Amino acid sequence: MALPQRKTDIGPPHYKQFLPPVIQKNYGKWKYHEVLTPGTMVHVAESGDKLWTVRVASPRLLSTETIREQCDIAEKYCDGHLRYTTRNNVEFLVSDEKKLESLKKELKDRGFKMGGIGPHITNVVHTQGWVHCHGACTDASGLVKAMMDELYDYFETKKLPNKVRLAVACCVNMCGAVHCSDIAVVAVHTKVPTIVHEKFKNMCELPTVIGSCPTRAISPDPAQKSVKINAEKCMYCGNCFTVCPPINIKDPERDGVAIVVGGKINSLRTNPKFSKLVIPYISNEPPRWPKVVAAIKHIVEVYAKNAKKHERIGEWIERIGWERFFSLTGIDFTFQSIDDFTFMRDTMRTSATFKW
Amino acid sequence: MALPQRKTDIGPPHYKQFLPPVIQKNYGKWKYHEVLTPGTMVHVAESGDKLWTVRVASPRLLSTETIREQCDIAEKYCDGHLRYTTRNNVEFLVSDEKKLESLKKELKDRGFKMGGIGPHITNVVHTQGWVHCHGACTDASGLVKAMMDELYDYFETKKLPNKVRLAVACCVNMCGAVHCSDIAVVAVHTKVPTIVHEKFKNMCELPTVIGSCPTRAISPDPAQKSVKINAEKCMYCGNCFTVCPPINIKDPERDGVAIVVGGKINSLRTNPKFSKLVIPYISNEPPRWPKVVAAIKHIVEVYAKNAKKHERIGEWIERIGWERFFSLTGIDFTFQSIDDFTFMRDTMRTSATFKW
Amino acid sequence: MKKYNTPLIDDLEKGPWPSFVTEMKKAAKNNEMANDALGHLEKCYSTKVGYWKHGGIVGVLGYGGGVIGRYSELGGEFPGVAHFHTVRLNQPSGFFYTSKALKEICDIWDKYGSGLTNMHGSTGDIVLLGTKTDALEAIFAEYSSRGWDLGGSGSALRTPSCCIGPARCEWANYDTLDLTYALTQEFQDELHRPTFSYKFKIKASGCACDCVASIARADMSIIGTWKGDIKIDQAEVKNYAKTMDINAEIVNMCPTQCMSYDGKELKINNAECNRCMHCITRMTKALKPSGERGATICIGSKAPIVVGSLLSWVIVPFIKVEPPYTELKDLIRKIWEWWDDNAKPRERIGEVIEMKGMRSFLEAIGVQPQPQQIKEPRKDPFMFYTDEDIAAYKAKEAEEKKTGKYKF
């Protein structure tokens, strides 16, 4: 069959054609919204028009079959309109209140899960992992599934002091927003890469490889027409491995994950914050990474018990102090938590005031 | 006349021989103190004993004649006991209340100035300047005198929300505690140093000179057996000049001072803070540096008017925001205030929240 | 089709959260690639290591990006994933779809690919997960003829993305969807043909909630804000007071402490408000921004490689964001120009600014220094002065001598 005529540089379709009529009409003229349940909210326009949103969990990795099923549901209740969120959930957009309950019922019957709106845990921003990326030191989708099964109540029903944003990155490239998440898992290599020197010359560019190293651990090895790595300086970021295939950093027994906490994106109350390292290493334990999951749940629970309403995890910790976070959670404080990269001088305490 | 027998490694005299009896008796057993006037306070011991302190301003640069005069007064009222403070004032220590008023009267009659205790401006920590240091880009003693004449009321009588600690450093070596002062003057060079290349070889060590430069602006100049300075990178710190006499950085028309504010040493309420640059340059105008003095007075007045009781300048600014500090004081915001040294990434604002 | 034994990942079909393994199995029913992807993944789970190789350069004619080449080391054992490239399709602004459009996307993908997708990738693209090199041209022809174009990859502009904004949110300060569409169209060349030193991401959020995480994940973060007072509906405040401890939840949490509430009336000292949005989000019926609308432009955020993660820095405290967005487009061009002139390969804009100094950058793009750009001024007195700077200070001093009044 002949292919249709290709076009270039057309960009994406104009979004307007996909907007439900109620949005087209009230675009930019919304007055307020109310969260009805963790899975539903209603937006009310200045005109008085209303728009109900039903948010449904998604594994993000979707088969075309499931997308078609979502489409069928949208056709039945939403005149074919639906959207995805910036955290990869699906939202069904209902302009006719009468259809709301039956939509919810059908979603429930089909096994779709509703939740995540308001002070809850919503979908986990994550990355490719073993499903698709060469650099992965863990699987992201599996971790997310294991975590969310365990935290599921916080998605569907249980309230928290505020939203808790989770993320998983399968290497320190951190394609998910790990660096500013309430709690995130970042997979780490922990061993100095090996180099197949014979292949170096043909496959890699010397300056690029040297420049790729954040800690200047790589220097030329003229004898081998390759490079050498100073093991003292290498902190296993894998950046050299990304730019040069003969460099290998993967190691099944040593690859694992670290847990960072206290990040935040929005500027409400306090400035955006980076997440900070609290657990430096947990072994990869597919398929369910039980210790990782338990650690995250534990942190969520300590937060739920101790934070004030509206406080994000990072805000709560900054109020009580990191030393208190460690004592409340009972997490071991290790050398890895002490910065020795860019911000060492600024993250060490410079005052005799702290809690015991 | 023969010299007495020298001794080495004896260290300083034991302090105990210099302590007044009331201190020897109540050492470590003080109960509380009360500030009576800006120039006097009384410490009360658990035993009930009392010790009155009269604090007297000092230019720090003292002639032996003046020290002898201080000694005479101490002999008359304090059994010969006196001390200096960590900010270079003189303290007369009185254990007999009856002598207090006559001491104060005599001090006053002799022209000594009493004050600086409590929420006031006390002596200015400063350095050598043109009086004694080779690196000075201003005179410290003269600046201090000019400042304190103008701020004198705050020493002797006028209350402030809290202490205001002033400092002057005559170059960026900052031998005074400029970097953590409420308001400080730091003298700056503003021109790339010149090099007498012929003398370099004999008087300087190449690696030391290259290593001395914080911005790596210096590289070898093998042709001249000397070094060259990359003008783009030099920020006139003078460190190369310190380690290598043939390098000259002094320039009468370009040397001047900058003003930094908001620093703090103690840990009360908030952590110690660095002072931050707000006025990048004022020309040297000996003998009284009128613009420098006016700028400092202006900042003190805006602080006095706007801060809450107990707030130090830095605490007040952090509460209202630096953008508000600039608008309240009307100080021009210049490129120099934007960090381009170590902390650029951390001192830029990373949130859309700020005041207009 | 080969049936793989997948006990480890089968375990991930249990539990309440929707399972990606179930999704893979659905696709695997009629798709060889998806089926082999299953077996391949089980192998990763059992050996605890990945088998994907470094990406090769694959793509479609005339484009330099949009496809991520991917090959497996185990191509012999799992031929369906020997090639397993992803295709990035540029999503519509706000991730809105009609079922018709989505189904068409699925149809084409089923025809040429694995039937597996990510809705969506972290940057925002529709990610079509796994196809072979020789299908790429056909895939592109099919999609583009139906109005879909590829997204970005490589050292290029990456697919811009935005929050839902005015489409369904009362807080949007500008039209995030329209701006995103306009910028994407304006910079098609920069998106498809990598000529930058590294990637450049743009994300547009309508307000400080930053629902598209722009401050942390975009080289250019466009965050809606306003200049004007927060209007208060005191009757609605009374309503909130029934269910909310307004002092504890709002007044005491206001970062600037510019609010007060005496049990009757809520007051805001708008001059001191930093527009953080906390009070507004918690009392959306009672509080509304008013006055001029626009955005704050921040630059430079990125993940940690190489110099450590960065959040975006405020560059332009306030800019109007109105079609045709000329000012913003010009600003972007100026930013790229400076970046191009100053970057080494694989240096993001934030890294270059850190290297070359904020002043060089701001001067190049024609932006004045303003205290709104900083959290605090520099501490160390290690600063550069141009001869012009000094001349300007001296001129000011001369002027002061004349007027007898200092201007600090």
Add this chain to the structure above:
Amino acid sequence: MKKYNTPLIDDLEKGPWPSFVTEMKKAAKNNEMANDALGHLEKCYSTKVGYWKHGGIVGVLGYGGGVIGRYSELGGEFPGVAHFHTVRLNQPSGFFYTSKALKEICDIWDKYGSGLTNMHGSTGDIVLLGTKTDALEAIFAEYSSRGWDLGGSGSALRTPSCCIGPARCEWANYDTLDLTYALTQEFQDELHRPTFSYKFKIKASGCACDCVASIARADMSIIGTWKGDIKIDQAEVKNYAKTMDINAEIVNMCPTQCMSYDGKELKINNAECNRCMHCITRMTKALKPSGERGATICIGSKAPIVVGSLLSWVIVPFIKVEPPYTELKDLIRKIWEWWDDNAKPRERIGEVIEMKGMRSFLEAIGVQPQPQQIKEPRKDPFMFYTDEDIAAYKAKEAEEKKTGKYKF
């Protein structure tokens, strides 16, 4: 003696603040050096530039420090300051003197020097300002025979200094004067004979008020603190309430928000107090620390050259400070040893720690990582693991498997 015309600096004799020019003139009356220093300074004021040359190496036999060599470029014009070295005398702890001792100091200085002093230098020394090279040995013999020794200079231990502490302050948590004396005596060799890579300063403050500015100006800052509750005298609280708004001035300013006051009783949740001293200093009659006393040891502060200014970092959150101070002395020796092993010339300890990493330093001095040492944990996941670290984590995991209980 030449009479200089000094109109510029004469102006600095006016005004209420005591004048250093008057001091110079007093000395100049009978002292050639002081007289020439006056003329020399006037010249600086008129030309706006200094004329001192780089210091040469001068000193006294057997010592490497204690004298700062200073020569003028204008030695011909002002012969009295052709040589104008300063002599640093080690001050007594707490800057206490008797008039007898001070007068003796003056007598010797008048005999050999300019009659000008600094009481005191920024590091703490008695600074004797201006003498000639050939007078140095005599000066040293006179002073040392009467019990005074030189202070530090160059790449050596610098003269330790302290706040007035227990001598006159109710808040001292340890004996700052005695410790300073003891350390100065213990390390006489390190003080007089520069063998370090750069200077090393020690300052001792009795509490968080830090009246000797140790946190900012000492490579080793020893700051008094306690472990225990703040004892409250409620009757005194009532007295303060008469003149003080306790909620506004104390409770609301408490950084940890661990206090409350209902108009009757002041309460402190001591577990959450960070011992900042604010409340105690403002209500000294009502509030008193109790329990164990000691100090927090911080390391590394310095002025900006070369890497930017540093504040000292907490290393040992709590240490007992009791004679003979063996633990502290050992700690100092270990610190110097590591510094010696790792520093390049002219690298302060803080700079070396930053280069080599806090872990290397802490391990060398035998201190465990503790959250009290940090304000916040690292952000970027760029970290080092030793094989032992990983083995320890794995062992913990194995243990957890056995017990069924996680220890994070």
